[in-house]
Structure formats: C-alpha cells, structure tokens
Amino acid sequence: MDFQLSDLYTLLPEIFLLIGVSSILLLDLFLSKEQRGVTYVLTLIVLVVTSVLPWFFYDADPRVIMSGLVVSDVLGAALKSTVCVLIAVGLVYSKNYLLSRGLHRGEYFSLTLFATLGMMVMISSNHFLSLYLGLELLSLSLYAMVALQRDSGRSSEAAIKYFVLGAIASGMLLYGMSMIYGATGHLNIEAIVSSILSGHSDSNLLRLGVVFVIVGIGFKLGAVPFHMWIPDVYQGAPTSVTLLIGTAPKVAAFAFVLRLLAEALGHPSLHQDWSQMLTVLAVASLIIGNVVAIAQTNFKRMLAYSTIAHMGFLLIGFMTGSINGYSASLFYVLTYVLMALGGFGVILLLSRDGFEAEELSDLRGLSQTNPWCAFLLMIILFSMAGIPPTVGFWSKLFVIQSIIDLGYVGLAVTAVMTSLIGAFYYLRVVKIMYFDANESPINTVKYSAGMAVFAVNGLLLLGLGLFPGWLLSLCESLIESSVRTF
Amino acid sequence: MLTHVIGSLSLIVWLPIFFGVAVLLVGRDGRERIARWMTLVGSILSALVVIPVWMRFDATQSEFQFVEFTPWIETFNINYHLGIDGISLVLILLNVLTTIFVVVAGWEVITKKVSHYFASFLILSGMINGVFCSLDAMLFYVFFEATLIPMFLIIGVWGGPNRVYAAIKFFLYTLAGSLLTLVALIYLYRTAGGSFSISNFYAVSIPQSAQVLIFLALFAAFAVKIPMWPVHTWLPDAHVEAPTGGSVVLAAVMLKLGGYGFLRLSLPIVPDAARELAPFVIGLSLIAIVYIGFVALVQRDMKKLIAYSSISHMGFVTLGIFIFNVEGMQGAVIQMVSHGFISTALFLCVGVLYDRMHSREISDYGGVVNSMPMFAALFLVFAMANAGLPGTSGFVGEFLVIMGAMASNFWFAFAAAMTLVLGAAYTLWMYKRVVFGECGSERVLGLKDVNTREFAMLFVLALIVIGMGLYPKPFTDVIHVSVATVLELASVIKN
Numbered sequence: 001m002d003f004q005l006s007d008l009y010t011l012l013p014e015i016f017l018l019i020g021v022s023s024i025l026l027l028d029l030f031l032s033k034e035q036r037g038v039t040y041v042l043t044l045i046v047l048v049v050t051s052v053l054p055w056f057f058y059d060a061d062p063r064v065i066m067s068g069l070v071v072s073d074v075l076g077a078a079l080k081s082t083v084c085v086l087i088a089v090g091l092v093y094s095k096n097y098l099l100s101r102g103l104h105r106g107e108y109f110s111l112t113l114f115a116t117l118g119m120m121v122m123i124s125s126n127h128f129l130s131l132y133l134g135l136e137l138l139s140l141s142l143y144a145m146v147a148l149q150r151d152s153g154r155s156s157e158a159a160i161k162y163f164v165l166g167a168i169a170s171g172m173l174l175y176g177m178s179m180i181y182g183a184t185g186h187l188n189i190e191a192i193v194s195s196i197l198s199g200h201s202d203s204n205l206l207r208l209g210v211v212f213v214i215v216g217i218g219f220k221l222g223a224v225p226f227h228m229w230i231p232d233v234y235q236g237a238p239t240s241v242t243l244l245i246g247t248a249p250k251v252a253a254f255a256f257v258l259r260l261l262a263e264a265l266g267h268p269s270l271h272q273d274w275s276q277m278l279t280v281l282a283v284a285s286l287i288i289g290n291v292v293a294i295a296q297t298n299f300k301r302m303l304a305y306s307t308i309a310h311m312g313f314l315l316i317g318f319m320t321g322s323i324n325g326y327s328a329s330l331f332y333v334l335t336y337v338l339m340a341l342g343g344f345g346v347i348l349l350l351s352r353d354g355f356e357a358e359e360l361s362d363l364r365g366l367s368q369t370n371p372w373c374a375f376l377l378m379i380i381l382f383s384m385a386g387i388p389p390t391v392g393f394w395s396k397l398f399v400i401q402s403i404i405d406l407g408y409v410g411l412a413v414t415a416v417m418t419s420l421i422g423a424f425y426y427l428r429v430v431k432i433m434y435f436d437a438n439e440s441p442i443n444t445v446k447y448s449a450g451m452a453v454f455a456v457n458g459l460l461l462l463g464l465g466l467f468p469g470w471l472l473s474l475c476e477s478l479i480e481s482s483v484r485t486f
Numbered sequence: 487m488l489t490h491v492i493g494s495l496s497l498i499v500w501l502p503i504f505f506g507v508a509v510l511l512v513g514r515d516g517r518e519r520i521a522r523w524m525t526l527v528g529s530i531l532s533a534l535v536v537i538p539v540w541m542r543f544d545a546t547q548s549e550f551q552f553v554e555f556t557p558w559i560e561t562f563n564i565n566y567h568l569g570i571d572g573i574s575l576v577l578i579l580l581n582v583l584t585t586i587f588v589v590v591a592g593w594e595v596i597t598k599k600v601s602h603y604f605a606s607f608l609i610l611s612g613m614i615n616g617v618f619c620s621l622d623a624m625l626f627y628v629f630f631e632a633t634l635i636p637m638f639l640i641i642g643v644w645g646g647p648n649r650v651y652a653a654i655k656f657f658l659y660t661l662a663g664s665l666l667t668l669v670a671l672i673y674l675y676r677t678a679g680g681s682f683s684i685s686n687f688y689a690v691s692i693p694q695s696a697q698v699l700i701f702l703a704l705f706a707a708f709a710v711k712i713p714m715w716p717v718h719t720w721l722p723d724a725h726v727e728a729p730t731g732g733s734v735v736l737a738a739v740m741l742k743l744g745g746y747g748f749l750r751l752s753l754p755i756v757p758d759a760a761r762e763l764a765p766f767v768i769g770l771s772l773i774a775i776v777y778i779g780f781v782a783l784v785q786r787d788m789k790k791l792i793a794y795s796s797i798s799h800m801g802f803v804t805l806g807i808f809i810f811n812v813e814g815m816q817g818a819v820i821q822m823v824s825h826g827f828i829s830t831a832l833f834l835c836v837g838v839l840y841d842r843m844h845s846r847e848i849s850d851y852g853g854v855v856n857s858m859p860m861f862a863a864l865f866l867v868f869a870m871a872n873a874g875l876p877g878t879s880g881f882v883g884e885f886l887v888i889m890g891a892m893a894s895n896f897w898f899a900f901a902a903a904m905t906l907v908l909g910a911a912y913t914l915w916m917y918k919r920v921v922f923g924e925c926g927s928e929r930v931l932g933l934k935d936v937n938t939r940e941f942a943m944l945f946v947l948a949l950i951v952i953g954m955g956l957y958p959k960p961f962t963d964v965i966h967v968s969v970a971t972v973l974e975l976a977s978v979i980k981n
C-alpha cells in the first residue's frame with residue numbers, strides 16, 4: 001500500500017475537478033454580472049471533462065491506493081461519470097430559472113462543483129474517513145445552496161431543518177463508525193473485513209455500531225422514520241437545488257451504502273441483522289411515502305414523498321445482500337434519478353419570472369398549452385408508477401425478482417400493493433394535465449436547450465423501457481467486478 | 487417480401503403502433519384530415535396483414551405457429567417470443583376488424599384532439615395484438631399492462647361528464663388485479679428454473695398449495711378484466727363515460743384479454759388448481775349470467791344496459807371455459823368473438839343515436855322507427871343477435887356452452903339457459919322502448935336516418951353477425967385443435 005506517483009493518475013478526475021472549481025471561484029471574482037455566462041459555461045466544461053476522465057484511469061480489478069483511503073474500480077468510474085453528467089444536465093435545466101431568480105451567481109456554481117467533488121470522494125472511498133469526508137463536503141455544500149435565496153423565508157427554514165437534521169445524522173453515523181472502530185480497531189474497509197473474519201472483533205459492539213450506521217444511512221437516504229427533512233427541504237429549496245438534491249446525491253448514496261453495508265459489514269452474521277433493519281425501513285418508507293403523497297397539493301412535495309417511497313424500493317434490493325439484489329438496486333437508482341431529473345426539470349422549465357410552477361393545480365390542462373411537455377411528463381409519471389412499457393416497470397420488477405429469489409413473497413406482495421397506491425397520485429397528475437380544462441397560467445416554453453434535454457430525458461425512459469437488457473447486464477457486470485462480497 | 491425482414495406476427499403487432507406514432511407526429515392541429523385518413527389506411531393495412539397469416543395457418547396443428555424468437559433481456563432470460571394458435575388468431579382478427587369500425591365510427595364525431603384520439607386506438611390495437619401473440623409471460627404482461635395507458639386516456643380525455651372518476655377507477659381496478667399476477671409470474675419463473683417461457687410453465691410441476699395461490703393471483707387479473715361478478719363494477723362506469731369508440735374497444739376486445747388469459751395461462755399452468763376451484767368459478771359465472779341479467783333489465787341508460795349485458799355474456803365465457811369439455815370451451819371462444827362483434831354493433835347503434843340526441847336515456851326516445859327506419863332495421867338485427875336468436879352469431883356460442891354445461895350438470899345448463907329468456911327480455915324491451923311506440927318528442931321526429939358512413943359500418947357488421955350465425959364453420963375449424971390442446975393441458979395432473 002505504499003504511495004506511488006502513478007496512483008495520482010487514478011485520482012485525476014477529482015484533482016481536475018478541484019483545480020477547476022478553485023479556478024472558477026477565483027475567476028468569478030473578476031467577472032461582471034453580464035459576464036456571468038462565462039462561469040456557467042466553464043462549469044459545464046469542467047463537468048463534462050470530469051465525466052470523461054474516470055474512463056481513462058480505472059482498474060478492472062478493484063485496487064486500493066493512497067494508503068487504503070481510495071479504491072479504484074469500474075463501478076466507481078461509472079458512478080462518478082454518471083454523477084457529473086447528472087449535475088451537468090441539471091444545470092442545463094436550471095439556466096433560465098437561475099437567471100430569473102437571481103441565483104445565477106458564482107457561488108451557486110462553485111458550490112455545485114464542491115458538492116460533486118464530495119460525491120466523487122464518497123463513491124470511491126475505501127476508508128471510513130474518506131467516506132465521511134466526502135459525505136460532509138457534499139452535505140455542507142447542499143446546506144449552503146438550500147439557503148442561497150437569502151430573502152426567502154421558506155428557503156431559510158428548509159436550510160435550518162436540513163442542517164440540524166443532517167448534523168444529527170452525521171453524528172449518528174460517526175458514532176456508529178467509532179463503535180465499529182472500537183470493535184475492530186480499523187477504519188479501513190479491508191482491514192475491518194479481515195478483522196471481522198478473524199473473529200477477534202467484539203460482535204455485540206459491532207452490532208450496536210451497525211444500528212447507528214443504519215440510522216445515519218436512513219437519514220441520508222430519507223427512509224421512514226428518518227424522512228422528516230425530505231418534504232420540507234424539497235419544497236423549501238429553490239427548485240434547481242431540489243433537482244440537485246434529488247438526483248446525483250442518490251447515486252452517491254447508493255455507492256455509500258454499498259461500501260458501508262455490502263463491503264465493510266457484509267459478513268453473513270451482520271447481514272442478517274442489517275437486512276432485517278432495512279426491511280423495516282423499506283416497508284415503512286413504501287407505505288408512508290405512497291400514502292402521504294396522496295394528500296399533497298404541491299408538486300415538489302408530492303415528488304418528495306414519492307422519493308421516500310422509491311428509496312424504500314432501493315433498500316429492498318439492498319436488503320437481499322446478493323449480487324442480484326445490488327444490481328437491481330443499482331438499476332433502480334440509475335433509472336430513478338432519470339425520472340427525478342425530468343420531474344424536477346419540468347418544474348424548472350415551466351417556471352418563469354415571479355411564477356413557480358410547483359402547485360399541482362398549475363399543471364391544469366397542460367396538454368393543451370404544452371402538449372409535448374405534457375406527453376413527456378406523462379411518460380415520467382407512468383415510469384415512476386411502474387407501468388410498462390416505461391423503464392420504471394423493469395426497475396421495480398428486477399428488485400421484486402431479487403427478493404422472490406430469496407423467498408420473500410410476502411414482502412414482494414407488500415411492495416407491489418404499495419405501488420398500486422402510488423399509481424393513484426401519479427395518475428392524478430396525468431388527470432390534471434390531460435383531463436382538466438385549461439386554466440393553467442403556464443406559457444409555452446421558449447427555452448429550447450432545456451426542452452431538448454427534457455425530450456431526450458423523457459424518451460430515454462421509454463427507450464430504456466423497450467430495451468432494458470443492456471443496462472441491466474451493465475449493472476450486473478459493474479457490481480460483479482467491483483463489489484468485494486463475502 | 488416484408489415478412490422476410492420482419493416476422494408476420496411482429497408486423498401484426500407493430501404496424502398499428504407504427505401508424506399510431508406517425509399519426510401523432512403528423513396530425514397536429516389543423517391537419518385533422520390527414521390524421522383521419524392516415525389512421526384509416528393504417529387500420530386497414532393492419533387488418534390486411536392478418537389475411538396471409540389466416541391463409542397460411544394450419545388448423546390441424548396443435549403447436550404454436552409463426553413462432554418468432556429473439557432474446558430481449560438476457561440476464562433474466564426474457565425473450566421476445568411470439569406465436570399463435572387458433573384461439574389467438576380469431577381474437578386478433580376480431581381486434582383488427584374492431585379497430586377499423588372504431589376509426590370509421592369516430593370519423594366526424596371526434597373534433598377535439600383528433601390525431602391523439604386516433605393514434606391512441608391504433609397503438610392500443612397493436613398492444614392488444616401483442617397480448618394475443620405473446621408466448622413469453624413477461625412480454626404478455628408488458629403488453630397486458632400497457633393497454634391500460636391508452637384506454638385510460640381515451641376515457642379520460644374524450645369521455646362523458648364523470649369521465650375522471652371512471653378512468654381512474656378503471657385503471658386502478660385493473661392494475662390491482664394484475665399486480666398480483668406479476669408476483670405469481672415471478673414465482674413461476676423461479677419454479678420453471680429461470681425462464682418466462684409460457685410453454686416451460688406448462689411443463690413444470692407445482693405443488694397443489696402453490697397452484698391454488700398462483701391460480702388465485704392470475705384469477706385476480708383475469709376476473710377483473712373479463713369482468714366477473716363481483717369485481718365487475720368498474721365496467722359500467724367505464725362504458726358509460728367512455729366515448730363510443732372507447733366503449734367498443736373495451737367491450738369487444740379488452741374484455742377478451744381476460745378470457746384469453748384464462749385459456750393461455752390459468753388452465754394449462756395450474757390445471758389441478760383450476761379443476762379444484764372450477765365449481766367456485768362456475769358459481770360466480772352463473773351468478774353473473776342470471777343476476778346481472780336482472781340488473782340489466784332495470785337500467786335506464788342504454789350504454790349501461792349493454793355494459794351489464796356484456797358482463798352477463800362474459801359469464802357464459804367463463805362458464806364454458808371452466809366446465810372442461812370441448813363443446814363448452816369452443817362455445818366460450820366463439821362467444822368471445824361473437825360478443826365482440828355484437829357489442830361493437832350495439833355500442834355503435836347507441837353512438838348513432840347519441841350523436842343526434844346527446845342522450846343515452848331510454849326514456850328520451852320512443853318511436854325512432856318513424857324517423858330512422860333503416861337504422862331501426864339494422865338495430866333489430868343486433869338486438870336479436872344479443873338475445874341469442876338462432877341464425878345469428880350470438881346463438882352459436884351460447885348453444886355450444888349450454889350443450890357443454892348439460893354434459894357436465896343439468897342445473898348448470900338450466901341456469902345458463904335462463905339467459906336466453908333474460909337476454910331477450912332486456913334487449914328487446916330496450917329495443918321496443920327506443921324504437922317502437924309513439925314518438926317520444928318532437929326531436930325524435932326530426933331525427934335524420936343513418937348516413938352512408940354509418941350505414942356502411944352497421945351493414946358490414948350485420949353481415950358478419952348473420953354470416954357467423956349461419957356458417958360458423960371457418961371459426962370452429964380454426965379453433966378446434968387449439969381448444970382440444972388447451973383441454974388436454976388442463977387435464978394433466980401435475981401436483
């Protein structure tokens with residue numbers, strides 16, 4: 001594990017991103033308000049380059065570098081690249097929104113890039129320290145971004161809630177990690193694994209540590225009963241920030257959970273414990289998320305509850321502790337972020353100066369004013385509801401298949417029945433767009449770059465629904481080649 | 487030619503969908519004319535591509551024919567696996583013909599979002615063909631579920647005043663049923679050693695307790711779809727609120743997905759459970775036939791009356807399927823096809839009246855024969871066919887089912903035969919109140935008789951209904967071997 005200079009190549013994406021964000025931060029000081037577009041374009045360029053870089057410097061077999069802090073594998077490269085693309089697409093969606101809300105400022109872009117850096121560190125960490133560092137870098141950037149609209153009361157409230165609850169969650173996580181450290185004497189994932197395997201670790205302490213780690217994960221993912229921050233933050237934050245919180249961090253969180261639970265604590269004796277905890281969290285999330293979403297009148301808040309329900313599905317895949325389950329979860333998270341991207345993206349596109357298209361009633365008769373928009377949003381909603389031929393059906397199917405493989409038929413029935421409840425509120429949005437008379441204060445969308453991205457996004461969900469095979473086998477090979485299971 | 491590049495069945499499935507998408511893209515506002523004509527061409531072409539398949543179909547063979555096989559999702563061994571037997575073939579024929587009638591029926595009537603309306607029907611038609619052709623359970627399920635989306639939009643966008651309630655009820659009701667089926671299919675996938683192929687499901691042996699659960703899970707989907715008493719309540723709402731074309735497709739084709747599901751999945755996959763639970767299903771069918779017949783009698787709304795009559799007739803289908811003999815099952819299939827044409831015709835007749843009077847209440851009419859003699863004559867044919875008059879297609883199916891029921895139990899046949907009385911009662915009484923008697927109002931006197939378009943579609947339907955009644959042999963020949971095969975599979979003991 002000695003340090004070699006060539007190891008730095010593997011970290012080139014992160015290094016490049018750090019240099020990029022620092023230069024943008026400095027450069028922005030010398031730009032006038034009219035020249036802010038330069039910052040925007042530079043940010044996009046940095047993101048695109050960073051998304052390509054991981055593909056040149058990864059190891060086909062997982063290799064631990066930097067004194068055990070970082071692991072270099074295909075999964076990491078793929079997820080880092082995905083995160084950068086998601087952030088970049090999110091920025092394209094938000095351009096007009098940022099301009100009209102006075103958020104088109106240097107801080108916004110540098111914070112976005114710092115958050116991205118945090119996610120990348122999380123994704124390829126092999127050590128509790130780097131895992132936690134990445135998580136905090138991400139979280140702190142997001143706290144600040146939620147509060148970026150200083151004069152909005154709701155934003156500030158959301159930011160405070162987010163910060164307080166997020167800090168508690170981090171505390172819990174850290175506490176759990178410290179217990180695991182106490183039990184095994186290590187923070188390095190591989191060392192923890194060998195310590196557990198050797199049987200020298202205190203299994204009770206370890207188990208207690210797992211409980212706290214699960215609580216931390218539950219908070220970060222927004223699983224019931226640790227979900228309270230999600231609706232408020234999603235609704236209160238500026239929509240462009242909601243889009244950011246709702247998409248890429250979920251991918252990073254997937255990697256985070258994978259590294260922590262599957263790799264570090266995946267020993268069968270521990271898996272038995274955490275899979276039960278995850279099952280409880282998952283079922284509660286599915287029920288609460290889907291049922292409470294019915295009562296919402298705010299589109300953003302509804303999507304927040306739907307996120308909670310989707311995270312329930314994600315945890316179901318995890319709870320299996322099998323390669324199939326992890327692949328199904330990876331497939332789920334990748335397709336889910338595509339849906340969330342479109343769902344929040346359309347709010348950004350439809351909003352204009354002084355008007356936030358976030359109430360469900362704002363969408364009334366959208367099919368008449370913006371037929372194309374309504375059609376694409378319909379695909380996204382049916383995909384979230386899991387109706388074929390959209391990809392949402394397959395992502396749910398694969399997860400359910402992975403649990404039926406292990407004989408959890410009851411859990412599978414619960415999962416599909418809650419998605420029936422979920423279908424109702426997604427259908428209601430379709431109803432509002434298609435069946436209601438046109439009273440919408442929404443004008444035709446003139447932002448063509450945003451519409452183009454939205455069209456690709458929506459049609460991708462349909463296309464993936466017709467041909468999901470390649471993505472699934474990709475997910476499977478990523479998990480198989482990278483995850484070091486027991 | 488074209489079939490060398492793309493299989494005949496793929497063509498049957500994808501041609502309507504292709505035209506549907508094309509209509510969506512081409513037919514923007516102000517270009518309704520193009521949308522209409524494109525749809526008509528699309529629906530006629532989709533019907534024409536069935537003809538070579540019908541000609542080349544070998545009715546003596548019990549294997550699936552025109553099989554196409556391409557891996558789709560290799561990780562889970564899900565394949566794009568198509569193939570048909572006689573039962574699929576007649577239902578495909580019913581579906582493509584119905585689509586043409588729907589297009590003609592909506593020609594001038596639909597003025598709002600014309601291209602979307604026609605495109606929905608074309609896409610729906612392709613998906614339904616997909617259900618009838620699928621030999622892979624997951625492909626079957628995808629098509630089966632996907633049909634909900636266009637129908638949901640058809641009811642919700644072009645429907646009546648209470649359309650939102652009806653559309654959402656329709657969607658959730660049918661989704662609730664089919665989600666359990668999904669779990670059952672995944673369970674079967676495991677039992678069959680990692681394959682979704684329906685013929686592998688046929689071969690695998692399953693313990694009795696699991697069979698019963700699988701049967702009930704499949705039953706949840708198909709009983710809701712067909713629909714059986716007591717899960718039929720979505721149908722009258724959906725029928726009443728849907729536009730004429732929507733009601734036609736619902737009654738003529740979508741209900742048959744349920745009957746087809748019983749024949750293709752339930753019976754052959756879990757034969758022991760099917761035999762064990764057959765008395766239960768027969769009981770529900772008889773309740774539907776008799777009780778729903780009475781319910782139909784008291785309806786004041788014509789569409790509701792036809793909807794209840796559909797449920798009652800579908801009771802015949804489930805009865806025929808679950809008495810497990812050749813006559814019964816053959817009767818069930820014939821009944822599905824014949825009911826498809828008759829209900830199409832009846833809904834189109836109601837549509838013709840509704841377009842003129844904007845009312846479906848029976849009491850608003852009376853004496854229509856005075857102003858619309860031609861219409862009255864055609865309507866009579868269909869009313870008689872619905873009542874099961876010999877010489878019409880309605881008689882053939884019902885007669886065969888009653889014969890089959892007689893072979894199994896006299897009282898089943900007795901209860902089923904009640905429908906001949908009840909069916910005649912509610913259909914002809916409605917006909918009498920609408921068509922005969924004194925003129926109900928000034929407006930009825932001023933009604934214009936059917937125009938060429940309406941006459942053409944009703945006349946062709948009348949020919950089909952009478953033709954099928956007088957000479958059903960082409961249909962019975964095609965399905966004979968397939969029905970025998972299904973029965974054979976259903977008699978295997980595999981627990």
